[in-house]
Amino acid sequence: MFVRLIVTGALLLLLWLAVRKAKLVPGRGQSAVEMALDFVRVQIVEQTLGKERAKPFVGMFTVIFFTILAMNLAGVVPFLNIAGTSRMGLPALLAIWVFITYLVVGSRTHGVGRYLKNSLVPSGVPWPMLILLIPIEALQVFVIRPVTLALRLVANMMAGHIMLVLCFVGTHTLFLYADAVLKPLGALTFAAGIAITLFEVFVAGLQAFIFTLLSAVYLNFALDDGH
Amino acid sequence: MENSIAGNIATIGYGLATIGPGVGMGIMIGQTQQAIARQPEVAGRLFTNMLIGAGLIEVLALLGLVAGFLF
Numbered sequence: 001m002f003v004r005l006i007v008t009g010a011l012l013l014l015l016w017l018a019v020r021k022a023k024l025v026p027g028r029g030q031s032a033v034e035m036a037l038d039f040v041r042v043q044i045v046e047q048t049l050g051k052e053r054a055k056p057f058v059g060m061f062t063v064i065f066f067t068i069l070a071m072n073l074a075g076v077v078p079f080l081n082i083a084g085t086s087r088m089g090l091p092a093l094l095a096i097w098v099f100i101t102y103l104v105v106g107s108r109t110h111g112v113g114r115y116l117k118n119s120l121v122p123s124g125v126p127w128p129m130l131i132l133l134i135p136i137e138a139l140q141v142f143v144i145r146p147v148t149l150a151l152r153l154v155a156n157m158m159a160g161h162i163m164l165v166l167c168f169v170g171t172h173t174l175f176l177y178a179d180a181v182l183k184p185l186g187a188l189t190f191a192a193g194i195a196i197t198l199f200e201v202f203v204a205g206l207q208a209f210i211f212t213l214l215s216a217v218y219l220n221f222a223l224d225d226g227h
Numbered sequence: 228m229e230n231s232i233a234g235n236i237a238t239i240g241y242g243l244a245t246i247g248p249g250v251g252m253g254i255m256i257g258q259t260q261q262a263i264a265r266q267p268e269v270a271g272r273l274f275t276n277m278l279i280g281a282g283l284i285e286v287l288a289l290l291g292l293v294a295g296f297l298f
Contacts, residue, residue, distance in 0.1 A: 047275070148286045155289035210282040217279060 003074050004084040011070040040065045040212065048216040053223055057216075060101065064094055065212040068153065072204030075157060075164075076197050083204070086157035088150070095150035098215040106222030119221065145218055149211065156207050160200045167193030244291020251284045 018033035026034055045054045045061045068085060075083030085091050106115040120137045121130065167189050174186030259277040263270045 043275075148283075151293060152282060152286050152289060155292050156285075159289070159292055206278075210278055213275070213279060214282055 003080050003082055004071065004090065006080065007070050007074045007084050011066060015066075036066075037062060044209070044212050045216055048213065049220050049223070057101075057219065060097075061212050061216060064098070064215065065208050068094070068211055069204060069208040072157060072207055073201070075161060075204065076200045081164075082161055083157040085153050085207075086161050088154055091150040091153040094153075094211070095146045098149060098218065099146035102219045102222040105219060109223060110225075115222070118225070149214060149218075153207055153211055156203060160196070160203055163196050164193060164200065167196055241291045241295050244294070245288050248284050248288035251287070252281065255280050255284065 015033065018030050022030060040062050041054075041058050044065070045058050048054075049057065067090075071084030071090060073083075074080045075086065106119065109115075110118060119141050120134050122133055122137065125133060170189040171186050171193060174182055174189060178186070255277060259273055262273050266273075
């Protein structure tokens with residue numbers, strides 16, 4: 001919980017520093033932040049939703065991406081040591097946000113009845129199959145999508161945290177308390193710990209990317225016309 | 228002489244849970260590689276699609292992990 005407050009503060013500070021003296025010709029810090037913002041806008045949102053439709057949602061996905069990225073990176077920062085997203089609360093909140101957004105947006109653009117028909121009834125199947133398919137699709141839209149969205153993030157960060165703890169506790173124990181024969185094994189776990197730390201940095205970026213991308217894809221399903 | 232292993236069978240559950248997603252990941256990444264080799268100009272688009280697929284497959288393996296904590 002405290003970690004999240006610190007990370008939020010750090011993120012706000014970073015963004016504030018970047019735009020405090022925003023110039024037309026950006027300096028080094030400003031252009032780095034602008035590149036990151038541009039990455040979310042162009043690579044994730046506009047590529048998935050299309051340039052016109054993406055406009056109202058760029059802000060939302062930018063917030064989601066940077067929140068997750070910053071919270072994830074806290075997992076490898078010394079003395080913070082745990083990702084803000086490795087407890088269920090924050091990912092659940094973000095997933096519910098995405099869930100409600102695509103339901104509301106879908107119902108607004110198509111009307112509730114047509115949106116439900118679009119997303120629940122696949123076209124071009126013989127009608128007896130619909131008895132099977134409609135519950136499956138309903139489960140997919142209302143349960144599986146938001147739940148997996150949150151679960152993927154939590155489980156990834158939790159697994160990463162556990163692996164780091166395992167490696168460094170192993171190092172500690174092997175070096176200090178193990179038999180002399182086993183001590184060299186400590187070097188191995190230490191090296192693995194360093195490698196996993198680097199891997200965690202990669203996973204932090206990847207998970208932020210995947211969460212945002214999948215949210216955009218789900219929103220795209222809601223916006224799309226029926227098949 | 229007793230050859231027994233003590234412990235809970237559930238311990239190997241997560242190991243089992245990774246098999247299916249592992250196969251799936253392998254097939255998906257391999258196919259993406261092949262597609263990129265055939266058509267390098269759409270590599271970016273293919274890579275993005277691969278990551279979407281990776282996210283969907285990954286959840287299956289992570290369900291095993293979460294189930295381990297729950298039960």
